[in-house]
Amino acid sequence: MTQDEDRRRCAGRASRRVARVCAAATALLITSCGTADDPKDAAASSAPAPASASASASASPNGSSAPIKPGEVRIAGEVDKPYTVTLADLRKLPRAEASVEFISAKGDQKHTYQGVLLHEVLKAAQPRFDQTKKNGQLRGVVAATGGGDYRAVFAWAELDPGFAKSQILLAVSEDGTAFEDSAGPRLVVPQDTRGGRYVSELNQLWVGTVDPVVDGAH
Structure with a gap:
């Protein structure tokens, strides 16, 4: 070659x-x-197709990814059965009544509220309290959020009838006048002398425990 x-x-x-x-x-x-x-x-x-809002809510462990509509209250946090409730739902439940007096920015207030016991609403979500701890529910806290990102915090013992005599309500009416559906319920705290925790336009109730904060503190 x-x-x-x-x-x-x-x-x-x-x-x-x-x-x-x-x-x-x-x-x-x-x-x-x-x-x-x-x-x-x-x-x-x-790109993958976006999931629907309802599918996203189902995928979230707290069911909290879907936007909250006016008048809705989302119960979430460390619970087994997160859910959303409206004034219409609350009106179907057994009622409780509380006549209260408290001081607000507008002066002395005196009203009669009708509503549902907060403990009953939260109990339905099945909070995950550590039953291996003595009185594990006493480590529980509840954060209530209302209009304008207003927020107040409660110890679980404050609303649990097994520990306290108070009857904290999710009120559906004030002095016989029903709240508008779009406004949502109002938190009523009969034992408080000031109205700071009377959260209006309530839209979220978060249940958890102080353990992650306390045990993680340095």
Whole structure:
């Protein structure tokens, strides 16, 4: 074999290798990009479809990813059965009544409220208190959030009839006048002399324990 023939044969093999590499690269490009001409279309075609709000709520351990609608109250936190309740739901439950007096920014207040015991509403969510601890529920706390991100905190013992005589309510009416559905219930705390924890436009009740904070403190 002459040197010219050898060079031609090597060049032919090199050309075939280049052709195979180009073909493979083209196939890979088509597979990864699809037929989209616009980069935004390509990104959209490769991105997963967004889940619905209800599906997201179901996937969340606290059921808290869906937005809260006006008038709704979400019960969440360290509970086994998070759920959402409305004034219409509360009106169907057994009623309790409390006549209260307290001091507010508007002066002395005296009202009669009707509503549902807060303990009953939270108990339905099945809080996860550590039953291996003596009186494990006494480590529990409840954070109540209302309109304008207003928030007040309670110890579980304050609302548990097994430990306290007070009857904290989710009120559905004041002095015989029903609250509007879009406003939601009002928290009523008969044992308080000031109205700071009478949370209006209530929209969230979070149940948890102080253990992660206390045990993690330095």
